[in-house]
Every structure is written in structure tokens, then in C-alpha cells.
Amino acid sequence: MSKYLYILCLWVALSIASCNTDYPSGAEYENYQFTNLDQNAGTWKPILLTSNDQIFIPAPEPTTSEAYLSELKTMKTTLASASSNAVYWGCNPIIRWNEIARDLAAKYNLTPAPNDDGTYPSPSAANPGVYPYFPFAHPPYASRAFAYLSAAQFDGLIASWHYKYKYNRPAVHITDPSIVPVFHASDLPSYPSDGAVIAAISREILGAMFPLEKEFLKIKAEEMQKNLISSGINVSSDIIAGDSLGKGVAKVYLKRAVSDGMALAQTNRQVSDSIANAALARFGWKWINQESPVRPVGITPKFGKVKMWNVPNVESVRPGPPPVPGSDAFNVAVEELKSFTKNSTKEQRKIANWWSDGLGTYTPPGHWNRFATDFIIQYKMNPIRSARVFAYLNMAIQDAGISCWDSKYYYHYPRPIQLMEGFKTSLGTPNFPSYTSGHSTFSAAAATVLSYLFPNEKAKCDKWATEASESRIYGGIHFRFDCEAGLEAGKKIGEYAIQKALVDGAD
């Protein structure tokens, strides 16, 4: 008997030892050769920059100069073959910065806990480090952070491509063939460093969006810029010029950010009540938060007033009114919800959970950024193509959020748990009105843009958007009409983004 016990002990010990699995914290990809270099990308039309040389970058020293040769010499002393840093940042740091943004969204996507007296504290941009920490990165907040980051990266890279081909400082490995870059050698001119532009912009934009992370972002950006030198990609003057270009572009974006209306989006109770009462007077209903204690103000009642990227005005994409509670159309939707609670299939339960992307996660906008990342890797895109994908995707997603929130607070439609006595759900009901569904609007806009950028993936994207939309019905937190109206509006909003992309010179 003791022999068997010994074997059992050994088995337990072995399975304990083998259980420390490392799960992926981001996309795992091999460094790849870019499909192409988009040599004319310096002529593409930027989003906010008025011209590609709006931020001035001086001409570099020639590669024959003392200064350059000395930089090259210094670089050689730091050359490290495929360090863990080099492997992490890889050939396309756009991917990593997008992941960092998702990570921060998930970290800050927590709703404030109630005080002992039943009131709720609010995060304060002026005191970000006092609980509840600023920001509360709910889906609207996250969508805006992704949009600013991605659009600024795109503009920064257009400007960098412009200077690269204007000044034509050859890639380091061309000047000195003894240098073997860690990544696939590309013939992209090295000045200013595109990597340094990305690092500087990402640090500045994300630092403004997540002020408590400034130190962390500084470390990341500096680590990445150093890595460009030790990987045999750039010399220090490439980095300095790239950093300065990136900071200049970030400034343009942050100027827009301070006056885009976001600062007013989270209203006080008085404003929130007046918005609710306006809907009550107009339609005869208003949404009321069902938590205990009741949260007196929903998430960003005025996010619908935030400045849009590509849609001329938010009213132009506002859906028509939802069915009146008690009407036939309404009753059909109610019966459907009840039937899902009674007999939901395993597949439906999984869809509800798969797309939930609720508190503590990267939000639905983050989910679509992840899909885009996978496509970018699959299609071996270079950094500027990748930035373009994220820019149009995330501008559309934020516009979708703005439109959806406009509709949510204009119609102020109650959630199923408010209108259906005793109704229980398998997903938590979010703290904002029902009509239209955020998941549906975000997803339709994202799927439309991704289908344009990756035409071969259209079927997949459409299926995902439909699933994401339906998931909210299976979870019991949206009526089908919330979702259908959201999908329709999202599609229109995606089309607006495509209209811009069609004329930016990239296709």
C-alpha cells in the first residue's frame, strides 16, 4: 500500500510543479518581413495635422559626418542579439502600445464603490490618485483613449515617413553592413526613427489619459527607444528626432482633447436629472439605475456631445425612437428575453459571456482592437499600415460611442430589469440607459471598418458583430430593438470613417 501512496505523492508533486503555466499577456508573434514599406506614405493625408511637415524636423548630419560615425560606434557597443526586450517590442511596436492601452483600460475599468452613507464618490481628474482613482475607464472613456492614441500614432508616422524619404538617411545596416539588425532588415530610411515617434506619442497620449501611469509609461517608452539602438535599427540622432516629432504631434492631439467636450461628459446630479426629466416629458419614460444604493448619475450623460471624428453631426445618425413600453413590438421583445432566461442553450450562454467585456476588462472597444491586432500580424503589416488600421478603427469606435450615448440619453430608455418585474439576468446591467446597445453600435462600426481594411475577413467581422450584439439579449440586459438600432447606426458610422480612408492616399 505504501508503494501506491508514494506513487500518488509523486504524481501530486509533479502536477504541482508543472502547473505554473505562463498565459499570454499579449499577441505572440514571430518577427516578420513587412509586406511592403509604403514608401509614399509621407504623402498620405493625416487626420489632425494640417500638413506632413507641420512639426519641423531639421535635416540630419550626413552618414559620413564625424557625429554620425561616432553614434554608429556607440551603437555597436550596445548591440545585443535578440534580448527579451527586443523580442517583446518586436518589429511592430504599434501592437505593443495598443496592448498597453488595453491593459490600462482593463486596470482602470472599475466603478466606484459606495460610501458607507450610501452616496457614491466620483473620480477626479484634478486628484487622480485619490480613490476612486481617475479615470474610470468605462467603454466611452476607453474608446476615446484608443482613438487619440491611434490617430496620433498614424499622423506621427505619416510625418515621419515624409521626413524619412525627404532626408533619405539610409538604414543603419546599409551604411554599415557589419551591423545585423535583430529584426528582418528593412530598407526604410532611418531618420527620424519611426519607433521613437511611436514611443513618444504613446507615452504622451496615454499619460494624459491615465495620469497615474506616467512613470510606468516613461519607463516603457525609454526602454523601447533604447531597444531600437541595441537592436541595430537606429542611432541616437534618429531617436532624438523621432522623439521630438512624436512629442510635437502629441501636443496637437492633446490640444484637441482638452476641448473635445469629454471634461463635461460626466455631469453632476442636477444636470443628469434634467436630462432624464426632459426625456420623461418628451416620451413618458425615463431610465433609472437599479443598483443599491442607487447610482444617482449614469456613466457620462453628455458623452453624446463630445466632438466626433468623422461624422458631421450626431443627430444625423441618431436612430428613431424605440417601441413604447406596453406596445406590441415591446411585448415581443419582452417575451423573447423571458424565453432566454428560461431555456438558454449552452451556446447562448457562451456567447453572452464571450462578448461581455464588462467591468475590469478592456471593454468592447478593446476587444475589437485585439481582433485588429491579429489581422495586422496575419497580413504582416508595417507600422504605418498598422497605425492606419487602428486610427480608422478607433475613430469609428469612438464616434459609435458618441452616437450611442447620444441616443441613450436622448431617449433615456429603461433597461429590461426596470421594466420587467422580477426579471433576473446572467450579466450585470450597466449604469446607463438601454437604447441603443453600446456593444452593437461599437461592434457594427468596428466590423464595417475592419471589413473595408481587410476585405477577406468581412464574413468573420460581420459574424462577430452580430454575436456581440445578440450576446446582450442572451445576457438579459438589452431588448432586441436596442441591439438592432445599434447595429444599424454603427454601420453608418463605420461608413463615414471609410469615406475618409478612401481619400487619404493609402489605397
Add this chain to the structure above:
Amino acid sequence: MLKKYFHKIGISALSFFFMFHGILYSQTPADALLMEKGELCIAAMYQNDSWNKYWEGILLRDNKNIGTLSRSNYIPMLAYGLTKRINILATLPYVSTSASGGQMAGTSGFQDLGIFTKVKVMDKSAFQVFTAAGISFPISDYLSDYMPLNLGLGTTEISLRAILKYEYHSKIYFRGSAAYLHRTTTEAERDYYYQDGSIYSTTMDIPDVLSFDAALGCWLWDHDVQLEALVGTQIGQSGDDIRRQNMPQPTNKMDMKNVSGYIRYFPSFTQGFSVFGSVSQVIDGRNVGQSQMITGGITYQFPIFKSTAQ
């Protein structure tokens, strides 16, 4: 007298189960009792486990959107004396959960099948040493990532326990046990979650648990009644804390200390039956509910093969 006494300890195959956030801390193999060869014990147990406060990390709080969380566990059990020194046990709880506050739907269904074996490795007058090993695993497709209304942790658990018992004149006993519960992983229905950073996977690690308990018990009324007081502690060996105002998730480090009282009655007017009850209270914890648990059950024990029963 001696015969009757042996019969009683033979019956005793079960003691406590603790359910917190869907973890079944089975202590069934923790007692220091064995059945005779060829004897079968059938038991049925009902437990009500409820809490209205829980530890979010180390912060004890209430949550009106949960109100009181209740779990009802219906636990059938079979135990069999393979030999005089080796017993095997099997359990299969049916669990039902609900929350009195908020709008989240409760769940119900069969949870994990547990199979345990207990071996007496030393028997020297008043001292006895046992080892118990077991495995449990989900037998339905319940969602572990639905805390705190989940049925269980959705993981395979391998437990190894050592039990030491000292009995004084067949009247008073002390028992101590130490166990290591190795838990594998669980599958969530999402492929992204946050555990001190982003994780892009459907698989969640469930922390292993180190568990200790100590019990003091006695036999009264000519061994018709068994009384026992128990203190126990469970320490998660890894895992994260529930973030502020966030939902718990299976990756959390779950610790607790609990005290329990247990009574069991073997009616002398009938053969092979016993009824028992226990109350238990979690007095300290981390990422678990401040649970209060009431258990009641009945056991019936009989020899299957007459020739080997004695």
C-alpha cells in the same frame, strides 16, 4: 460494548463540507474513522451556506446588489470498507445558489464528483495515523467564472491529507489534520481576463490550498452521542485579490479560518442509523464570504457481505 463501539466508528465516514464562492472544501476524509471490510455506508446531507458580508481582498464589506448569498447543497454519499484499513468514499453534491439583492440569476445543478480513499497507516494503542487521498472533478458544464453565484470552481482537485488521532480511554479524542489540495485550472467562457495584468486565455489557474484543522471531541451516553468542536484554516497558495468593487473570479487567493461544532447521534434502539448536524462560522478570510453554515444529515450503514462483516 466493544463491538458496538467499533460499529459506530465504522459508520462515521463523513464530517464537514464548506462551500465558499463555490469551493467545496471537502473534509470528508479528514475524520479519523474507518469502516469494517465489506460495509457500506449511505449518507444524505443537506447544507445551507449563507453570507451577507464578504472579504474583498482583506476588506470586510457588504454589497446590497448581492444582499445575502445562499447556497443549498444536497450531498449524497457512499462509503465502502474495502479492507479493515482502507475505505473508499464517493460524493456528488447538487448545488443551488441565489442572491437576495440585485438582479443576477442564481444557478443550480450537479457539481463535482469526489472520490476519496482513506488508509490507516498506524494504530498504536491510543494513537492512530491515517492518510487520505482524493480526486474531484466537475461532472456538469457549470460556469465557474460566475462568482459568487457559481456552482463550483470547475477544476480538478487532488487532495492529500494526513490525520493524527489520539484517544483517551475511548471517551475523549483529539484529532489534527493537514492537507494539500492541488487544483488544476478552470475554463472561462471568455479568452481575456485581468489578473495583475492582461491575460489572453480562456484558462484560469486555481490556487492550491493548504489546509489545517484541529478537533476536540468526546463520546457521551454510552457512545450514543458524539460531540466535536473544530477549528480550521485554509490558505490559498497563490492568486490575486478581488479588485475594489469588482466581482470575484476563480483566480482569487481564497483564505479562511472557521470554527465549527458537530453533533451526531446513534440511536441505540436501531442498528446502523445515525443523524448528525453541525454549525460552522467563518471568522476571518480573504476573498471569501463570511459564511455561516448549517448542516444536517442521516447515515445508514450495513454489511454487504455477511461473511466479511465481522
